Amino acid sequence: MFKKTVQKYSGKINEVQIGTGEKAIKIGGQNTLPFYTFDGDTGNTPKIGMEIIDIYPENWIEALKEIYKDVCNDPVQWAKFVEEKYNPDFICLRLAGADPSGADKSVEECTKVAKDVAEAINVPLAVAGTGNHDKDAKLFESLAxxxxxxxxxxxxxxxxxxxxxxxxxxxxxxxxxxxESSVDINLAKQLNILINQLGVKTENVVSNVGCSAAGYGYEYVISTMDRIRLAALGQDDKTLQTPIITPVSFETWKVKEAIESEKDSPQWGSQEDRGISLEIATATGVLSSGSDALVLRHPKSLETLRTLVEGLLA
Structure with missing residues (x-):
């Protein structure tokens, strides 16, 4: 008689709550690999959020701008539209307008936008900065x-x-x-330790261990996430037992394969379909390697990934 082997792990990923009230979400909490329901407790269902930005999305492809054309000049209306129409688990507001290389909006102005968005929606909010470390430090201090x-x-x-x-x-x-670290298990571990040494409990930390669009070099993202999860679970490495969030849209919608126009490369087919496919492929890979939360941009990507997750955990 066949007896299935069960892989038991000594470690467990922390459970972290984001948001308040009935719409608050929890991520993490698993003691086995992603979707390995046959080996243990897979914890909370992976959560899927949608990206909006605080300024008109000038650099987004036309198909995306068409979807949000009635609301994308007003981040509060945009957030409410996304919540009501697509029902994401959370919304990620990216404060692109604060970028010193762009509009360079003031900390005060961007903080007000974020507060207005937070008060207008019921789902949890994630706020992303500009990537400029000095500006982001001031921005997040004010936002907090x-x-x-x-x-x-x-x-x-x-x-x-x-x-x-x-x-x-x-x-x-x-x-x-x-x-946030740059696709390296040692860098992820080091940053978690440094934050913990400040007095911040590990249970209040979510890791963004980095991402890239599916394609050349993407295997390094996947192998890094695999190593992090195996160390957290198999070696009970508490410094790596943080849930992982992956802002997939930040990476996939800026590469040539997603933004090259149909006029310039007609042989590549629909620009919108290419972008959606790239976003889905990237998201699927990081989900299967340990990501607990995704940030996506296209509604069809959200719908597809939601169906995938439900099917795998059914």
């Missing part, structure tokens, strides 16, 4: 104060500004902090 009580996820604290972002977000105020 003004959004106190909303339990938002601040994306992200990096090595250059984690002291300000993590201290303001999770020590001075009650938020969750995203620890």
């Amino acid at each position: 104060k003004e959004l106190d009580g909303h339990n938002v996820l601040l994306l992200s604290a990096v090595e250059e500004n984690y002291k300000t972002v993590a201290a303001a977000g999770a020590l001075a105020y009650s938020h969750k902090v995203g620890a």
